Amino acid sequence: MAIEQEPAQRRSPLAITVVGAGILGLWQALTLARAGHAVRLVERSPTPFADGASRYAGAMLAPGCESEADPEIAKLGARGLALWRATYPHLVNAGSLVVAAPRDSAEAARFARDTRPPQTLDADGLAALEPDLAGRFARAFYFPDEAHMTTPDALAFLLDAVRMAGATVELGAAWTSPSASDVVVDCRGMAAAGVLPMLRGVRGERLLIRTAEISLSRPVRLLHPRHPLYVVPWGDGRFLVGATVIESEDTGAITVRSALELLGAAYALHPAFGEAEIIDTGAGIRPAFPDNLPHAEIRDRGKLIFVNGAYRHGFLLAPVLAEAVAGWLANQTLHELLVTSEPMAHHPGSV
Numbered sequence: 001m002a003i004e005q006e007p008a009q010r011r012s013p014l015a016i017t018v019v020g021a022g023i024l025g026l027w028q029a030l031t032l033a034r035a036g037h038a039v040r041l042v043e044r045s046p047t048p049f050a051d052g053a054s055r056y057a058g059a060m061l062a063p064g065c066e067s068e069a070d071p072e073i074a075k076l077g078a079r080g081l082a083l084w085r086a087t088y089p090h091l092v093n094a095g096s097l098v099v100a101a102p103r104d105s106a107e108a109a110r111f112a113r114d115t116r117p118p119q120t121l122d123a124d125g126l127a128a129l130e131p132d133l134a135g136r137f138a139r140a141f142y143f144p145d146e147a148h149m150t151t152p153d154a155l156a157f158l159l160d161a162v163r164m165a166g167a168t169v170e171l172g173a174a175w176t177s178p179s180a181s182d183v184v185v186d187c188r189g190m191a192a193a194g195v196l197p198m199l200r201g202v203r204g205e206r207l208l209i210r211t212a213e214i215s216l217s218r219p220v221r222l223l224h225p226r227h228p229l230y231v232v233p234w235g236d237g238r239f240l241v242g243a244t245v246i247e248s249e250d251t252g253a254i255t256v257r258s259a260l261e262l263l264g265a266a267y268a269l270h271p272a273f274g275e276a277e278i279i280d281t282g283a284g285i286r287p288a289f290p291d292n293l294p295h296a297e298i299r300d301r302g303k304l305i306f307v308n309g310a311y312r313h314g315f316l317l318a319p320v321l322a323e324a325v326a327g328w329l330a331n332q333t334l335h336e337l338l339v340t341s342e343p344m345a346h347h348p349g350s351v
């Protein structure tokens with residue numbers, strides 16, 4: 001008679017509280033619930049996504065373009081893209097385009113050196129991909145393997161998916177102290193700054209505009225030494241125009257200066273944007289660590305895990321951070337985004 005062997009690394013399902021339903025908390029709750037844990041997602045805002053940075057994001061999954069900031073982003077982001085593709089059926093897999101005005105050719109050369117774009121298009125190649133940009137730029141960089149989404153739709157989909165995976169969701173419930181859970185995964189964003197002293201906020205302003213005069217199929221970035229811009233098509237004639245990167249934690253509304261810069265750049269991309277309606281504006285504070293890379297930091301013998309600091313890459317890297325935490329809880333797998341000053345010999349799921 002065959003005897004079933006217990007897997008050597010078998011762990012009990014854990015009771016896990018995930019705090020904060022921003023993009024990091026949503027991916028943690030979804031991944032941990034799907035891994036079989038009993039997950040409770042706690043969000044202080046009564047209306048989902050009303051607070052925090054995530055609702056303001058351009059939600060581009062652009063590991064190639066963003067490798068400009070850090071080559072590490074390209075490798076980690078490729079995994080993030082794969083996890084999004086396996087999870088979110090409405091992802092738009094149309095790549096990204098990057099253009100520059102002739103006077104900014106030095107900026108284009110620097111960008112190409114830093115990111116090594118997979119394809120450089122001439123004017124005809126650009127027109128074939130984006131007919132409404134025909135004749136406007138002599139050259140474009142094309143990253144065909146990138147993707148984007150409509151931010152509110154993606155956040156709502158993930159919240160539904162968390163519930164469908166068996167997690168409970170508590171809205172309007174501000175988490176204050178350790179709970180009865182085996183593990184707390186703290187994804188409070190800037191609200192965790194008091195206990196994460198290296199965390200800082202980086203303000204990002206963006207506008208939402210609407211016009212039927214121009215159509216784009218994919219995000220387009222306009223390089224500029226001082227006012228770089230991206231325009232992300234959201235469908236139904238809507239375009240997200242972003243985003244400033246300001247070392248400030250000011251949560252106030254978008255400033256006139258920033259609006260002028262962003263809208264001026266959008267107009268330079270295509271004058272048809274001059275006739276667009278402005279339908280929303282806003283500013284989010286991106287939580288960031290000094291290296292501008294996110295980390296999952298394990299404390300209290302694994303009972304408390306801070307997941308934070310996603311900076312400009314919260315959508316891109318949230319699934320990777322979730323996989324890192326799930327892997328550690330399952331078998332103490334070390335991931336490069338995992339930080340711990342404690343020995344890895346014990347964790348709360350050990351049997």
Ligand SMILES: Cc1cc2nc3c(=O)[nH]c(=O)nc-3n(C[C@H](O)[C@H](O)[C@H](O)COP(=O)(O)OP(=O)(O)OC[C@H]3O[C@@H](n4cnc5c(N)ncnc54)[C@H](O)[C@@H]3O)c2cc1C
Pocket residue numbers: 019020021022023024025042043044045049051052053054055056057058059060061173174175176187188189190191203204205206242243244283284285286287307308309310311312313314315316317
């Ligand atoms: C303008 C802009 C454009 C961006 N574009 C992109 C992009 O194109 N691609 C990309 O990958 N990233 C982008 N980002 C970055 C991304 O948005 C952030 O990295 C991400 O939103 C951070 O998510 P978070 O879950 O850490 O924090 P948050 O979204 O701030 O979520 C934290 C949540 O915790 C809740 N909370 C706080 N305290 C408590 C408590 N005590 N109890 C319960 N809940 C609590 C808050 O209410 C909030 O909902 C952009 C950001 C901005 C601002």
